[in-house]
Amino acid sequence: MSAQRPPDSSRRSDRSRRAICDAALALVGEVGYAKTTIEGIAARAGVGKQTIYRWWPSKAAVLMEAFLDMSARQAAESAPETPEAGEDGAYGIPDTGDLAADLKLVLRATVDELNDPVSEAPTRALTAEGIIDPALGAQFVEALLEPQLQLYVTRLRAAQEAGEVREEVDPRVALELLIAPLTHRWLLRTLPLTHAYADAVVDHALSGLAVRP
Amino acid sequence: MSAQRPPDSSRRSDRSRRAICDAALALVGEVGYAKTTIEGIAARAGVGKQTIYRWWPSKAAVLMEAFLDMSARQAAESAPETPEAGEDGAYGIPDTGDLAADLKLVLRATVDELNDPVSEAPTRALTAEGIIDPALGAQFVEALLEPQLQLYVTRLRAAQEAGEVREEVDPRVALELLIAPLTHRWLLRTLPLTHAYADAVVDHALSGLAVRP
Amino acid sequence: MSAQRPPDSSRRSDRSRRAICDAALALVGEVGYAKTTIEGIAARAGVGKQTIYRWWPSKAAVLMEAFLDMSARQAAESAPETPEAGEDGAYGIPDTGDLAADLKLVLRATVDELNDPVSEAPTRALTAEGIIDPALGAQFVEALLEPQLQLYVTRLRAAQEAGEVREEVDPRVALELLIAPLTHRWLLRTLPLTHAYADAVVDHALSGLAVRP
Amino acid sequence: MSAQRPPDSSRRSDRSRRAICDAALALVGEVGYAKTTIEGIAARAGVGKQTIYRWWPSKAAVLMEAFLDMSARQAAESAPETPEAGEDGAYGIPDTGDLAADLKLVLRATVDELNDPVSEAPTRALTAEGIIDPALGAQFVEALLEPQLQLYVTRLRAAQEAGEVREEVDPRVALELLIAPLTHRWLLRTLPLTHAYADAVVDHALSGLAVRP
DNA sequence: ACATAATCGAGACGGTACGTCAGGTCTTTTT
DNA sequence: AAAAAGACCTGACGTACCGTCTCGATTATGT
Numbered sequence: 001m002s003a004q005r006p007p008d009s010s011r012r013s014d015r016s017r018r019a020i021c022d023a024a025l026a027l028v029g030e031v032g033y034a035k036t037t038i039e040g041i042a043a044r045a046g047v048g049k050q051t052i053y054r055w056w057p058s059k060a061a062v063l064m065e066a067f068l069d070m071s072a073r074q075a076a077e078s079a080p081e082t083p084e085a086g087e088d089g090a091y092g093i094p095d096t097g098d099l100a101a102d103l104k105l106v107l108r109a110t111v112d113e114l115n116d117p118v119s120e121a122p123t124r125a126l127t128a129e130g131i132i133d134p135a136l137g138a139q140f141v142e143a144l145l146e147p148q149l150q151l152y153v154t155r156l157r158a159a160q161e162a163g164e165v166r167e168e169v170d171p172r173v174a175l176e177l178l179i180a181p182l183t184h185r186w187l188l189r190t191l192p193l194t195h196a197y198a199d200a201v202v203d204h205a206l207s208g209l210a211v212r213p
Numbered sequence: 214m215s216a217q218r219p220p221d222s223s224r225r226s227d228r229s230r231r232a233i234c235d236a237a238l239a240l241v242g243e244v245g246y247a248k249t250t251i252e253g254i255a256a257r258a259g260v261g262k263q264t265i266y267r268w269w270p271s272k273a274a275v276l277m278e279a280f281l282d283m284s285a286r287q288a289a290e291s292a293p294e295t296p297e298a299g300e301d302g303a304y305g306i307p308d309t310g311d312l313a314a315d316l317k318l319v320l321r322a323t324v325d326e327l328n329d330p331v332s333e334a335p336t337r338a339l340t341a342e343g344i345i346d347p348a349l350g351a352q353f354v355e356a357l358l359e360p361q362l363q364l365y366v367t368r369l370r371a372a373q374e375a376g377e378v379r380e381e382v383d384p385r386v387a388l389e390l391l392i393a394p395l396t397h398r399w400l401l402r403t404l405p406l407t408h409a410y411a412d413a414v415v416d417h418a419l420s421g422l423a424v425r426p
Numbered sequence: 427m428s429a430q431r432p433p434d435s436s437r438r439s440d441r442s443r444r445a446i447c448d449a450a451l452a453l454v455g456e457v458g459y460a461k462t463t464i465e466g467i468a469a470r471a472g473v474g475k476q477t478i479y480r481w482w483p484s485k486a487a488v489l490m491e492a493f494l495d496m497s498a499r500q501a502a503e504s505a506p507e508t509p510e511a512g513e514d515g516a517y518g519i520p521d522t523g524d525l526a527a528d529l530k531l532v533l534r535a536t537v538d539e540l541n542d543p544v545s546e547a548p549t550r551a552l553t554a555e556g557i558i559d560p561a562l563g564a565q566f567v568e569a570l571l572e573p574q575l576q577l578y579v580t581r582l583r584a585a586q587e588a589g590e591v592r593e594e595v596d597p598r599v600a601l602e603l604l605i606a607p608l609t610h611r612w613l614l615r616t617l618p619l620t621h622a623y624a625d626a627v628v629d630h631a632l633s634g635l636a637v638r639p
Numbered sequence: 640m641s642a643q644r645p646p647d648s649s650r651r652s653d654r655s656r657r658a659i660c661d662a663a664l665a666l667v668g669e670v671g672y673a674k675t676t677i678e679g680i681a682a683r684a685g686v687g688k689q690t691i692y693r694w695w696p697s698k699a700a701v702l703m704e705a706f707l708d709m710s711a712r713q714a715a716e717s718a719p720e721t722p723e724a725g726e727d728g729a730y731g732i733p734d735t736g737d738l739a740a741d742l743k744l745v746l747r748a749t750v751d752e753l754n755d756p757v758s759e760a761p762t763r764a765l766t767a768e769g770i771i772d773p774a775l776g777a778q779f780v781e782a783l784l785e786p787q788l789q790l791y792v793t794r795l796r797a798a799q800e801a802g803e804v805r806e807e808v809d810p811r812v813a814l815e816l817l818i819a820p821l822t823h824r825w826l827l828r829t830l831p832l833t834h835a836y837a838d839a840v841v842d843h844a845l846s847g848l849a850v851r852p
Numbered sequence: 853a854c855a856t857a858a859t860c861g862a863g864a865c866g867g868t869a870c871g872t873c874a875g876g877t878c879t880t881t882t883t
Numbered sequence: 884a885a886a887a888a889g890a891c892c893t894g895a896c897g898t899a900c901c902g903t904c905t906c907g908a909t910t911a912t913g914t
Contacts, residue, residue: 011880011890033345037869048892053871099423128341131400132246141401149403156422165422172404173394173413174422180393181386187344187400188354190362191385200386208421209369209387210312211379224858224911252900261861266902437885459771463874474887479876525849554767557826558672567827575829582848591848598830599820599839600848606819607812613770613826614780616788617811626812634847635795635804635813636738650864650906676895687866692897853914860909866902873896883886 007054019045020052021066025122028063033125038062060129060136067122068143093155099164100202102155103178107198110179114186114193127187149175177205220267232258233265234279238335241276246338251275273342273349280335281356306368312377313415315368316391320411323392327399327406340400362388390418438481445471446478447492451548454489459551464488486555486562493548494569519581525590526628528581529604533624536605540612540619553613575601603631646693658684659691660705664761667702672764677701699768699775706761707782732794738803739841741794742817746837749818753825753832766826788814816844 023044027036038059042049056062094102113119130137152175159165165174181201185193236257240249251272255262269275307315326332343350365388372378378387394414398406449470453462464485468475482488520528539545556563578601585591591600607627611619662683666675677698681688695701733741752758769776791814798804804813820840824832 008889011888013891016891038871039869042892046892048890048894049871050873050893051891054890124344127401128344131337131341131344134402137402141403145401145403163424166420166424169417169422170413173410173417176394176397177390177414177417177422180397181389184389184393184396188340188358188396189347189350190354190358197386200383201390204382204386204390205418206421206423207379208419208423209378209382209390210419210421211376221858226860226910229860250900251902255861259861261859261863262902263862263904264860267859434884439886442886464876465874468887472887474889475876476878476888477886480885550770553827554770557763557767557770560828563828567829571827571829589850592846592850595843595848596839599836599843602820602823603816603840603843603848606823607815609823610815610819614766614784615773615776616780616784623812626809627816630808630812630816631844632847632849633805634845634849635808635816636845636847637802637805638851647863650862652865655865677897678895681866685866687864687868688897689867689899690865693864854912855914856912858909858911860907862906862908863904864906865904868899868901870899871896873894875893875895876891877893878891879889881886881888883884 012055013051016045016047016051017055020047020062021069023047024062024066025070028122028125029118032121033063033129036063058136060126060133063122063126063129064136064139064143067126071144093151095155095158097162099155099159100206103202103206104199107178107182107202108195110182111193111195111198114182124187149179152178174205178202225268226264229258229260229264230268233260233275234282236260237275237279238283241335241338242331245334246276246342249276271349273339273346276335276339276342277349277352277356280339284357306364308368308371310375312368312372313419316415316419317412320391320395320415321408323395324406324408324411327395337400362392365391387418391415439477442471442473442477443481446473446488447495449473450488450492451496454548454551455544458547459489459555462489484562486552486559489548489552489555490562490565490569493552497570519577521581521584523588525581525585526632529628529632530625533604533608533628534621536608537619537621537624540608550613575605578604600631604628651694652690655684655686655690656694659686659701660708662686663701663705664709667761667764668757671760672702672767675702697775699765699772702761702765702768703775703778703782706765710783732790734794734797736801738794738798739845742841742845743838746817746821746841747834749821750832750834750837753821763826788818791817813844817841 020041023041024036027040027044031040036059038049038052041047041059041062042052052062056065093106096102114123126136126140130140153171156165156169156171156174160167160169160171178201182193182198185191185197191197233254236254237249240253240257249272251265252262254260254272254275255265265275269278306319309315327336339349339353343353366384369378369382369384369387373380373382373384391414395406395411398404398410404410446467449467450462453466453470462485464478465475467473467485467488468478478488482491519532522528540549552562552566556566579597582591582595582597582600586593586595586597604627608619608624611617611623617623659680662680663675666679666683670679675698677688677691680686680698680701681691691701695704732745735741753762765775765779769779792810795804795808795810795813799806799808799810817840821832821837824830824836830836
């Protein structure tokens, strides 16, 4: 029964959509994800609840779209003159010929981004929700994470061709050696996440732990 | 005001405590963390709601205690003959003289543990909650994670003394190079988490990415 | 201020009007007045909601028009050959010279009508709504009830002229003595509404309660 | 499944019950029955919605209880010294030996009661609702109406024994001849409901419409 | 052994938010 | 210009849980 046909998206009010996304981000930042309610978002956005339920299946989905929207807008702002850079604000990782230096530059920027108090609450909320809800997590990874990771793959391949990185190295594994420690500290708050740590990770990963034979 | 004098824990009913922990774990496994409610736990445990509110501040705290309890019981079961191994089922990482082999052994076990469908739901729930709630996260890290990490520090120090690992290596950073990639794949579900991956991580981390000079 | 100028009724679609009335009656009969919604009527009639709001101020008004329409159609069907009988199916009360017999005939018919399960739901709904909403009630009385009552006035006047009814009797009061008891039982469901009861009412009302002096 | 066992009424808060009844009556008086909402009653009573839903099945049921409560309290106030009069404020109809005078007295009082603007809204609302909902209507009749009607039966029987009323008269029918016309005018608002009308009804009913043979 | 005091199971309470339904208004497109 | 369609804001619905509270009915000491 109940075919539950989806609404006609061509008639959708973009004003409402924007207001909802803005309100969602604002509320998550102000009161946290758990205390952000659909009713609260609707009220803050000056919108009927039904308008949210019509277009999104869950609070997490609203926040996800709001977040992607924000990311897209930020990217568009910061780099409108370099359309060749690709989407998602991905300028690519610089290639100065010095892999260590390039990676440190990028990972330090990542550290700064993760430590940014503004985006912290929604990012943590979305990540946590994605950890529990596989569908949401997949969406999160596909839309936001993978494009970033691909940049590392590209840069590492270039380094291999330049003879900086060993042939046997799998770029996909290598990239995780670099990224995962930062994510780990940020998510679990085991120890402070600093530039120095980013540098140390790069150094350890490139040189390896074992003594040279 | 109302000093809210804490209850007399000596009179606490252990039967209720156990029933609550069991119910909490069962429910999280069956319906997931979000749909697990305090009322549900109380009903399933055959307990008044107030008995939960008297002893725990939040649903997350209940689950945390239930989880620690379960971990302790599992540890006690699997290794009652080696009480010198310390608490938390921490037998220590074997030291056969071959660091790579030892790490692979341990990390493969970690992979199996993370892939275990029984403990998956509560572990994910607790981790996710800890990502959002710093206090809970700290408790989680302190009680469950850090003891494990210290074992790596110990083993890596031994390897340094044995001349297997370079002097400049910071064991704390090194350990994160090994552990974080597994955690990363498990939490974010980017790619499958396999024994082969554990091996690859060890190999890449020990040998380093850079070509030998 | 927007003068809210009424729509041009000459352009009104009679097809829609009929469909709406039919749908309204059908729904009230099927699910009851309370569960009949404007949206439901519109959907069932294959009509936009606005088409209802354009022409009627309320759900009750729709039902009222539907009801009047139905009454008019029924009357037209049952007595198209006696146009002199007046509107609203009002053939008038027969005058055989025997007032008691004539009244019993008519009141028994009224009993049957009230007991008809088809028209029961909408009639009750409309009456109930009219009890609360004076404007609607007035409309109901004026359009449906009063014409009927006038027939009694006419018949009773004739009876007075024929010397069957005392001079001092006020036909308006007399008629209510006859009609109201039936209405009372039907509305309040105190006791069954039967032909025998109709006869008893006529007998009691004509003879009076008091002993003859 | 779901046995839906009723709550433990011994634990019921009488303070809440009273507050809810008061709020319900007040709101129906102020904004009318249709615009009175359960949420509104709860808010005005300073009570959670669930406390209403726990004890009453519908808005109409709340109003019914409130109304019966009020009636009972009024009765208790006005005649605490005559407990033998029976419940429901039923003092009985006076018996001065002059049936016409006694009935006029009582029916005039009834007219005044019906015309009282304070109790009008809830009484109309309850009556209207009872017309549509048979269960509610039955409750209304049984609790409020029948006790009143029985008083007429009693008085009319007495009049028969005193030789004032004919033997053949059925008191149950007679009483409806007296009461129903008032109810009719009040419910349907056909003509004003006055003392004069009450007197006329009594006179017509007692003397009968027909000429004396 | 027993008084007494805290905990226990139970669940009613004032609340908040849920997700749904319908009301009545507005806009777009079709007839 | 009216009609079909349906998105929109509003607000009430009835439900689920929240965390607090009040009830007897067990316990479990500490005289």
